[in-house]
Each structure stands twice: as structure tokens, then as C-alpha cells.
Amino acid sequence: MKNFYSSLLKSMPMQARPRRSRTPLRVGLLITLGFFVALPIFIIVTRALPREGIGQVFYWIHDHIFLPIKGYTYTLFYPYSISWWGMFLTVLVAWVIAYLLMTSFTKDPHIYVLRRVVRRNVRHRILVKTSKWLKKWRLHPVLLRAVTDMERKNALNRLATVPLTGVDEGMCKRVVRLTQLYINLITLPPVVGDDVYLEAAECWHEAYLQLRIRCQKNPGSETLKTLVTDLASDLETIVLPLLNFRDNEVLKDTSEKKAGFDVSTVVLDLLFLASLHNSSLAAQLSSTTVAGSPEAVKRAVIARLGASVAQRRSLMDEIRSRLEKEDPDREIEILEAYKDYKTGTISTAARLALSTALELSALVEQVSIGLGYMESMEILDFVLNSLEMEDPRVEMVQPLVCFPGPAHYRLCAELLELEIKTYEETWQQSVLSESGHDLITPADFELARTRVRTLYHASGPDLDVNHEATKDTKGHEDE
Numbered sequence: 001m002k003n004f005y006s007s008l009l010k011s012m013p014m015q016a017r018p019r020r021s022r023t024p025l026r027v028g029l030l031i032t033l034g035f036f037v038a039l040p041i042f043i044i045v046t047r048a049l050p051r052e053g054i055g056q057v058f059y060w061i062h063d064h065i066f067l068p069i070k071g072y073t074y075t076l077f078y079p080y081s082i083s084w085w086g087m088f089l090t091v092l093v094a095w096v097i098a099y100l101l102m103t104s105f106t107k108d109p110h111i112y113v114l115r116r117v118v119r120r121n122v123r124h125r126i127l128v129k130t131s132k133w134l135k136k137w138r139l140h141p142v143l144l145r146a147v148t149d150m151e152r153k154n155a156l157n158r159l160a161t162v163p164l165t166g167v168d169e170g171m172c173k174r175v176v177r178l179t180q181l182y183i184n185l186i187t188l189p190p191v192v193g194d195d196v197y198l199e200a201a202e203c204w205h206e207a208y209l210q211l212r213i214r215c216q217k218n219p220g221s222e223t224l225k226t227l228v229t230d231l232a233s234d235l236e237t238i239v240l241p242l243l244n245f246r247d248n249e250v251l252k253d254t255s256e257k258k259a260g261f262d263v264s265t266v267v268l269d270l271l272f273l274a275s276l277h278n279s280s281l282a283a284q285l286s287s288t289t290v291a292g293s294p295e296a297v298k299r300a301v302i303a304r305l306g307a308s309v310a311q312r313r314s315l316m317d318e319i320r321s322r323l324e325k326e327d328p329d330r331e332i333e334i335l336e337a338y339k340d341y342k343t344g345t346i347s348t349a350a351r352l353a354l355s356t357a358l359e360l361s362a363l364v365e366q367v368s369i370g371l372g373y374m375e376s377m378e379i380l381d382f383v384l385n386s387l388e389m390e391d392p393r394v395e396m397v398q399p400l401v402c403f404p405g406p407a408h409y410r411l412c413a414e415l416l417e418l419e420i421k422t423y424e425e426t427w428q429q430s431v432l433s434e435s436g437h438d439l440i441t442p443a444d445f446e447l448a449r450t451r452v453r454t455l456y457h458a459s460g461p462d463l464d465v466n467h468e469a470t471k472d473t474k475g476h477e478d479e
Contacts, residue, residue, distance in 0.1 A: 022102060023100060023101070023102065026099055026100055026102075027100060030096065030099075030100070040058050040061070043055070043058050044058055044059065044062050073085070107143075110143065111143065111147060114143065114144055114147040115147055115151065118144075118147060118148055118151050118178070118181070119151060119174075124177065124180070124181045124184075127144065127181065127185075128181070128184045128185065128188075131144060131185055131188060132188050132189075135188050135189075141185060144185065145182070145185045145186060148178060148181055148182045148185060149182055151178055152175070152178040152179055152181075152182050152203070155171065155174045155175045155178055156175055156179075156206060156207060156210065156407070157406075157407060158171060159171050159172065159175050159210050160210060160406075160407040160410055160411070161410070163414060164213055164214055164217045164414050164415075164418065165217050165218065165418075167214065167218045167221050167224065169221070169223045169224065172211055172214070172223070172224060172227055173223075173227065175207050175210065175211070176207060176211070176227050176230065176231055179203055179204065179206075179207040179231070180231075180234060182203055183200045183203055183204060183234070183238065186199065186200055187200055187237075187238070191241070194241060194242055194263070194345070195342065195344060195345055195348070197238055197239070197241050197242050198242065198263060198345060198348045198349070198352075199348060200238045201235070201238050201239060201242070201267065201270060201352065202348055202351060202352055202355075204231070204234060204235060204238055204270075205270060205273075205352060205355050205356075205359075206355070206407075207231060208228070208231050208232070208235075208273070208274070209355055209358065209359050209362075209411075210407075210411075211224065211227055211228050211231060212228050212273075212276070212277070212359070212362075213359070213362045213411070215227075215228045216362065216363070217418075225277075228277045229277045229278065231277075232274040232275075232276070232277040232278040232281070233274075233278055233280075235270060235271065235274040235278075235281075236280075236281070239267045239270065239271065242263055242264075242267050243263070243264055243267045243268065243271075245267075245268075245271055245281075245284060245285075246284065251268075251284075251285065254268050255268060255304075258311055259307065259308035259311040259312055260311070260312065260315055260338075261312065261315075261338060261346055261349045261350050261353060261400055262338060262341070262349065263341070263345065263349055265308065266349045266352045266353055266356070268304075269304065269305060269308050269352075269353075269356050270352070270356070271285060272285065272300070272301045272304045272305065273301065273305070273356070273359060275297060275301060276294075276297060276298060276301055282297050285300075298363075301363070302360070302363060302364060305356060305359070305360040305363070306360065306364075308353075308356065309353075309356065309357045309360055309369060309373060312353050312357075312373075313357075313372070313373055313376045316376045316377060316380050316400065317376060319380065319397060319400070320376075320379060320380045320383050323380075323383050323384070323387065323393060323397065324383060343399045344399075346399040346400065347399045347402060350399065350400050350401070350402040351402045354373065354374070354377070354402055354404060354408070355408075357369060357370050357373040357374075358370040358373075358408060358411060358412070361412075361415060362411070362415055365415070365418075365419065366419075367412055367415040367416045367419055370408075370412055370415075371412055371416075374404055374408075374412075377401055377402070377403070378403075380397070380400070380401055381401045381403075384397060384398060384401065406458075406459040406460045407459070409455050409456075409458040409459040410455070410456065410459035412455050413452050413455035413456045413459065416451060416452050416455065417449070417452045420445060420448050420449060420452065423445070424445045427440055427445075
């Protein structure tokens with residue numbers, strides 16, 4: 001039997017274990033190399049070996065390799081040759097120190113410059129074009145992607161701590177700008193596999209979820225509307241390699257298919273979400289159900305997402321019920337549709353499905369939808385924990401279980417708090433608050449807020465992924 005852990009604790013990052021120091025190993029390696037270098041020098045200087053036999057090899061290397069190099073690089077141009085010999089020895093000593101201390105004298109300044117360039121409101125088009133040119137020469141901008149991803153997560157987590165009813169337009173601009181830059185960097189041609197585009201869709205939806213909800217709660221902000229519209233238009237280039245949504249037959253077949261954790265139905269849900277702020281997508285999806293006025297588009301999107309979330313939750317419940325059967329060798333036929341997908345692809349699709357359920361909760365202002373979806377996922381994980389590790393079904397089902405992150409818990413907490421506040425304001429304006437009946441009391445609302453405090457507690461005190469990286473971000477707002 002496996003140990004049972006709290007689902008809230010499981011979603012938190014694991015405690016970092018201190019790595020064993022590699023300095024003694026590296027010191028031993030340098031001593032060994034130094035010995036093999038010092039031994040020939042000792043033999044040549046002291047004439048420890050005769051000129052015949054194996055000693056002839058050392059003396060030949062000295063006469064035909066070492067002396068010409070020394071003569072043409074040091075003696076011939078002395079004393080000016082001291083400059084490049086001194087530079088070579090300085091670099092060698094610096095490399096030895098960096099090697100022993102397991103640090104880099106160039107990487108940290110490189111990261112510092114990249115972070116400053118990425119944070120500033122500059123033309124990221126130059127970074128993308130330069131990275132594209134370098135990738136053609138097989139020089140992948142790995143460090144630039146890592147720095148951009150770190151800054152994107154920091155900006156997104158800082159935005160998640162801002163209340164939904166509060167508008168920080170500078171922070172919203174930074175989130176959109178960094179998201180677009182990261183997506184452009186990871187989708188530089190040539191792209192191998194669809195996992196990259198699926199990762200780009202996940203990054204897109206993380207930003208779109210936070211911005212669209214804030215646009216919904218702050219309808220008077222024109223800047224937010226513009227940002228959400230621009231972000232919605234970016235989805236077309238991301239999902240086109242995953243799903244040819246411009247093909248009406250593909251759209252029709254996908255829309256008629258039962259929603260699951262496959263790429264096609266998840267991507268179609270994202271297209272429906274983007275159609276709320278993208279008229280071209282709404283027109284493209286008109287052959288399915290989206291058409292007409294913005295209200296008609298919103299109703300069609302709600303209907304589509306509602307059906308998808310309900311079908312995926314029913315799928316998880318059905319898988320859980322099959323896992324609870326006494327016959328452990330019974331195959332889960334329902335997962336046969338996903339056997340051709342990679343484990344990472346299914347996990348990414350499962351995370352996108354969870355974010356879609358949370359966005360539906362915000363769209364219809366019913367947080368119980370997202371909380372119920374999260375509850376079904378936690379129960380499925382509980383059943384998986386009760387099985388033996390050797391059970392092949394555990395490895396088969398585990399990719400479908402993705403635990404909410406701190407931002408998801410905080411989002412649910414704020415949505416639930418706004419929902420309770422709406423009920424409380426309605427109650428205060430009704431006759432029940434002055435009738436003297438004890439059907440509803442202020443204590444009932446305080447009791448309801450205990451759930452809000454629990455969700456806030458699950459989100460943790462700080463969502464920043466790198467405290468040092470975000471200390472000096474304050475003051476770099478977009479103009």
C-alpha cells in the first residue's frame with residue numbers, strides 16, 4: 001500500500017534536498033591531470049629515462065612540439081609575447097577557480113543582462129529575429145528561453161495576487177508581453193513535435209485566464225479589453241499546427257466528438273474561449289454553434305465549455321469506478337483513445353482542461369464548477385494511491401491527474417469571496433435582514449467565508465517562483 005498524502009500538500013513544490021558537494025571530486029581530478037602533466041616535465045628536466053626505448057617519446061615531444069611552439073610564440077616576440085601568454089594563463093587560472101567552485105564568471109552577468117533586456121519595454125522583435133538567426137546555425141537560445149519563462153511566471157504570479165476587482169494595467173501589459181515573447185521563442189522554426197505548440201497553448205491560457213476574468217470584473221477598462229483582444233488573436237498561430245480549425249470538416253468532427261483529455265477537444269475549447277474576444281474566430285466557428293451577437297457567442301461558449309467540463313468530470317468518475325473493481329487485471333478500455341499520446345502530452349492536456357473548468361466557473365460566476373472538478377481529480381488520485389505501484393493501471397491513469405497550483409486556489413478563493421459578498425449584499429437589501437427571522441444571520445456568511453480562508457491558505461503566502469528575481473521588478477512598469 002502507498003502512503004496517503006494531502007492533496008493540498010502534494011500540489012506544493014517538494015523541499016529541495018542539498019546536493020552533495022562535487023568540489024573534492026574535481027580537486028582529485030585536477031590533481032590526477034596535474035600528475036600526468038608534471039611527470040613528463042620531470043622526466044625531461046632530470047633526464048630520468050634514457051634516450052632509447054620509451055624515453056625517446058618524451059624527448060621527441062619536447063624537441064619537435066614544445067620547443068617550436070615556445071620559440072615562435074614566446075621567444076621570438078619577447079617581451080610582447082608576455083601579453084598573450086599572460087592572458088592565456090589568466091583565463092586558465094580563472095577557469096580552474098570556476099571549475100573548483102562550480103560557478104561561472106560569464107553566466108551570471110549574462111543572466112543579469114538578459115533579465116534587464118526582457119523586463120524593459122523594448123522591441124522584443126529584435127530578440128526573436130536574433131534567436132531565429134542563431135537557431136539556423138544550431139545555436140539554440142536556451143538561456144534566453146529560461147530567463148523569459150522565469151520572468152513570465154514571476155509576472156503572472158504577481159498578477160494573481162492582485163484582487164480581481166483591482167486593475168494593474170502595467171502588470172497586465174507585462175504579462176502579455178512576456179507571454180508573447182516566450183511563445184515566439186519556443187515556437188521558432190523548425191519545431192519538432194506538437195508538444196511545443198501544446199506547451200505554448202498552456203502558457204497562452206495561463207495569461208488569458210487571468211486577464212479575461214479581470215476584464216469581466218472591470219468592464220470599464222479599455223486597456224484590459226485591448227490586451228485581451230490582442231492575446232485572443234495570438235491563439236490562431238499556436239493551435240493551427242495542432243488543429244486545422246480553418247477546415248470546417250475538422251471543426252465539425254471535433255465538435256461532435258465527446259470531450260476528453262485528447263489534444264483536439266482541449267484545443268477546440270480554447271478556440272471557443274478566444275472567440276469571446278476574437279470576432280474572426282467566432283465567425284470561423286459559426287459552422288458549429290458560435291454565431292450572431294456577442295451574447296449569442298457567449299451562450300454558445302458556455303454551452304460548449306459546460307458540456308466539455310461535465311464530460312471530462314464524468315470520464316474521471318468512470319475511471320475511478322473502474323479502478324475500484326476487485327479484478328485488477330481488467331483493462332480500462334476508456335483510455336485506449338489516449339494510448340498513442342505521450343505521457344507529457346496527456347498531462348499538459350489535463351492541466352489545460354483544469355484551467356478551462358476554472359475559466360467556466362468565472363464566466364458563469366459559479367465557483368462550485370471549478371471546485372467540483374478539482375474534487376473529482378483529488379478523489380481519483382486518492383484511489384490511485386490506494387493501488388499498488390506495480391499495478392499497470394496506475395501508470396496508465398496517473399498522467400490524467402494534475403493538481404491545481406497556488407494561482408488556481410487563489411482564483412477560486414477570490415471567486416468564492418465575490419460570490420458570498422454578492423449574496424450578502426442581496427440579503428442586506430431584502431426584507432429578510434429586517435424581519436427579525438433567524439433564517440439567515442451574519443454568522444452564516446462568516447461561516448461560509450471559512451472555505452475562502454481555507455483556499456487562501458492552500459494558495460500559500462507568496463506565489464513568486466523566485467524572490468530574488470522579483471525584488472527589483474518593481475518600478476519597471478510598462479509605459
